[in-house]
Amino acid sequence: xxxxxxxxxxxxxxxxxxxxxxxxxxxxxxxxxxxxxxxxxxxxxxxxxxxxxxxxxxxxxxxxxxxxxxxxxxxxxxxxxxxxxxxxxxxxxxxxxxxxxxxxxxxxxxxxxxxxxxxxxxxxxxxxxxxxxxxxxxxxxxxxxxxxxxxxxxxxxxxxxxxxxxxxxxxxxxxxxxxxxxxxxxxxxxxxxxxxxxxxxxxxxxxxxxxxxxxxxxxxxxxxxxxxxxxxxxxxxxxxxxxxxxxxxxxxxxxxxxxxxxxxxxxxxxxxxxxxxxxxxxxxxxxxxxxxxxxxxxxxxxxxxxxxxxxxxxxxxxxxxxxxxxxxxxxxxxxxxxxxxxxxxxxxxxxxxxxxxxxxxxxxxxxxxxxxxxxxxxxxxxxxxxxxxxxxxxxxxxxxxxxxxxxxxxxxxxxxxxxxxxxxxxxxxxxxxxxxxxxxxxxxxxxxxxxxxxxxxxxxxxxxxxxxxxxxxxxxxxxxxxxxxxxxxxxxxxxxxxxxxxxxxxxxxxxxxxxxxxxxxxxxxxxxxxxxxxxxxxxxxxxxxxxxxxxxxxxxxxxxxxxxxxxxxxxxxxxxxxxxxxxxxxxxxxxxxxxxxxxxxxxxxxxxxxxxxxxxxxxxxxxxxxxxxxxxxxxxxxxxxxxxxxxxxxxxxxxxxxxxxxxxxxxxxxxxxxxxxxxxxxxxxxxxxxxxxxxxxxxxxxxxx
Numbered sequence: 001x002x003x004x005x006x007x008x009x010x011x012x013x014x015x016x017x018x019x020x021x022x023x024x025x026x027x028x029x030x031x032x033x034x035x036x037x038x039x040x041x042x043x044x045x046x047x048x049x050x051x052x053x054x055x056x057x058x059x060x061x062x063x064x065x066x067x068x069x070x071x072x073x074x075x076x077x078x079x080x081x082x083x084x085x086x087x088x089x090x091x092x093x094x095x096x097x098x099x100x101x102x103x104x105x106x107x108x109x110x111x112x113x114x115x116x117x118x119x120x121x122x123x124x125x126x127x128x129x130x131x132x133x134x135x136x137x138x139x140x141x142x143x144x145x146x147x148x149x150x151x152x153x154x155x156x157x158x159x160x161x162x163x164x165x166x167x168x169x170x171x172x173x174x175x176x177x178x179x180x181x182x183x184x185x186x187x188x189x190x191x192x193x194x195x196x197x198x199x200x201x202x203x204x205x206x207x208x209x210x211x212x213x214x215x216x217x218x219x220x221x222x223x224x225x226x227x228x229x230x231x232x233x234x235x236x237x238x239x240x241x242x243x244x245x246x247x248x249x250x251x252x253x254x255x256x257x258x259x260x261x262x263x264x265x266x267x268x269x270x271x272x273x274x275x276x277x278x279x280x281x282x283x284x285x286x287x288x289x290x291x292x293x294x295x296x297x298x299x300x301x302x303x304x305x306x307x308x309x310x311x312x313x314x315x316x317x318x319x320x321x322x323x324x325x326x327x328x329x330x331x332x333x334x335x336x337x338x339x340x341x342x343x344x345x346x347x348x349x350x351x352x353x354x355x356x357x358x359x360x361x362x363x364x365x366x367x368x369x370x371x372x373x374x375x376x377x378x379x380x381x382x383x384x385x386x387x388x389x390x391x392x393x394x395x396x397x398x399x400x401x402x403x404x405x406x407x408x409x410x411x412x413x414x415x416x417x418x419x420x421x422x423x424x425x426x427x428x429x430x431x432x433x434x435x436x437x438x439x440x441x442x443x444x445x446x447x448x449x450x451x452x453x454x455x456x457x458x459x460x461x462x463x464x465x466x467x468x469x470x471x472x473x474x475x476x477x478x479x480x481x482x483x484x485x486x487x488x489x490x491x492x493x494x495x496x497x498x499x500x501x502x503x504x505x506x507x508x509x510x511x512x513x514x515x516x517x518x519x520x521x522x523x524x525x526x527x528x529x530x531x532x533x534x535x536x537x538x539x540x541x542x543x544x545x546x547x548x549x550x551x552x553x554x555x556x557x558x559x560x561x562x563x564x565x566x567x568x569x570x571x572x573x574x575x576x577x578x579x580x581x582x583x584x585x586x587x588x589x590x591x592x593x594x595x596x597x598x599x600x601x602x603x604x605x606x607x608x609x610x611x612x613x614x615x616x617x618x619x620x621x622x623x624x625x626x627x628x629x630x631x632x633x634x635x636x637x638x639x640x641x642x643x644x645x646x647x648x649x650x651x652x653x654x655x656x657x658x659x660x661x662x663x664x665x666x667x668x669x670x671x672x673x674x675x676x677x678x679x680x681x682x683x684x685x686x687x688x689x690x691x692x693x694x695x696x697x698x699x700x701x702x703x704x705x
Contacts, residue, residue: 508568
């Protein structure tokens with residue numbers, strides 16, 4: 001531990017590095033008082049030192065992690081950082097960190113350190129910061145205290161700050177500061193009274209670890225802005241005033257009775273013996289912990305939930321009651337040694353077995369499977385897996401049943417990371433629909449791992465995937481037929497003379513035959529594409545390549561699997577409007593309607609109150625009396641702006657004369673009705689306009705033929 005840390009520091013200690021900088025300038029001044037020859041020599045040395053100092057400052061200001069002088073975003077000039085390696089223990093003493101010497105808390109991913117304040121110790125961080133390359137624990141015990149004023153424990157993007165937690169019988173006070181993580185209580189067991197006061201702070205994550213408490217109600221705790229809220233029980237008090245929670249609010253609950261009301265939170269993690277009520281809340285996911293339980297768990301919901309209860313024996317797991325709430329991602333279900341659980345119709349954001357256990361999953365959604373020091377078996381039926389990740393070994397687990405892993409890139413980095421000595425055993429079912437065949441399975445190195453004869457009855461084989469062995473080549477009668485990965489379908493059906501064509505169609509029509517169609521090798525197969533009434537064929541794709549809007553397609557001399565898909569779109573229908581000069585009645589597709597005022601002819605052009613016409617076409621008309629009496633007409637992607645008395649209009653923002661041959665043709669208000677030139681408006685909206693001088697009728701067709 002650094003000898004300067006761990007007690008209240010004297011000025012001579014805390015400014016040690018900065019005093020060295022002052023001495024550079026003192027030597028420059030002294031050099032001016034010496035002999036010229038000697039003065040010249042010393043001046044050169046001093047200038048060199050100054051240049052090195054400036055380069056050091058510039059380097060650190062641009063993101064370096066060594067000692068330097070850093071200007072903060074609020075204008076504070078920070079002095080050189082004090083680097084601390086190893087745990088920092090503040091035991092029954094007071095330490096003050098100021099802007100003159102902020103802290104760089106050195107640690108690595110594999111060797112993370114912590115700051116511990118205990119036995120009445122006090123850590124004050126005033127106008128300064130503590131930063132690190134990874135989030136570190138700042139734990140308070142035994143009536144200790146943390147005071148943070150105008151400081152940054154988050155520091156900057158890409159670098160993590162303090163995880164303030166485990167505050168047994170201690171106090172945290174922070175004002176005008178940025179905090180990375182603030183946690184109430186001790187996730188490892190019961191707490192003494194804890195106080196947290198945060199005023200005008202930005203918090204990245206807020207956590208409440210609630211253990212051995214009864215009758216606690218958390219009402220209105222949420223991410224975002226918190227103006228003035230207090231949350232308390234007989235063992236803690238948290239007050240937030242003018243604060244912003246940028247990330248999530250999470251909670252870990254053990255052997256406690258807690259009710260959450262009107263909250264917006266991230267993960268809620270109830271342990272064994274807990275009773276948790278969730279009312280009118282939005283929760284990202286619920287993560288129960290279950291041990292030694294054998295039985296059925298069904299209906300774990302996702303999305304909007306009006307009412308749901310999970311009641312487990314207190315020795316095995318929590319009781320959870322959800323009312324009128326939203327569970328956004330589903331359930332991160334953690335089950336431990338001794339479990340033998342049957343899951344039915346559940347929605348898992350994560351299924352996370354740990355240690356030795358068994359589970360069967362039926363008719364469920366499993367977005368992720370995490371394997372942490374797991375052995376045993378998970379049996380899947382009609383429950384596809386999104387992906388397998390977050391592996392921490394060693395693991396040796398059997399995935400049985402008819403399953404698929406949707407992510408074909410299961411062997412990518414997120415699968416390989418933290419693999420350790422993991423082995424995942426996977427069931428496959430081999431069958432040969434017609435006759436028999438010699439099946440040989442080889443690993444990546446070409447070594448035979450299994451060989452057998454298949455016929456009409458499936459044969460079950462277990463293949464073991466590990467870090468080095470990620471796929472298997474399967475040959476039938478000497479011909480390569482399949483490459484099996486963890487993501488492969490469990491049912492491997494061979495047919496040397498049979499192939500499949502998968503036929504699909506979109507909304508608005510059908511394809512016949514549809515689905516997966518089996519065809520014999522060398523034969524042909526014709527598909528017919530049929531649009532529904534009011535639709536037409538938009539496109540047909542064969543093996544992902546467009547063949548146009550064809551109504552039939554024939555595969556000939558078939559020697560491999562294929563796909564064919566058809567898409568459709570609605571037929572475009574026209575609207576026809578007929579009007580007559582001096583007549584308030586008009587028709588829309590032969591159906592009579594009425595205008596506020598009949599069409600008139602003025603300056604050789606037809607004028608009328610246009611709202612009824614535009615709305616019949618599916619458009620809108622707006623009137624703005626404040627902006628020089630403006631009319632806005634919109635239909636589809638076209639917007640027209642006209643002004644009363646002006647001969648220039650705007651069409652999609654471009655100035656256009658209403659009538660280039662007659663500037664007197666302008667919008668007018670006649671008999672309290674806004675009259676617009678019909679032909680200019682409708683033609684610019686994409687309509688066809690026809691005039692019959694004999695009957696003085698106008699026919700408008702939209703869209704144009």
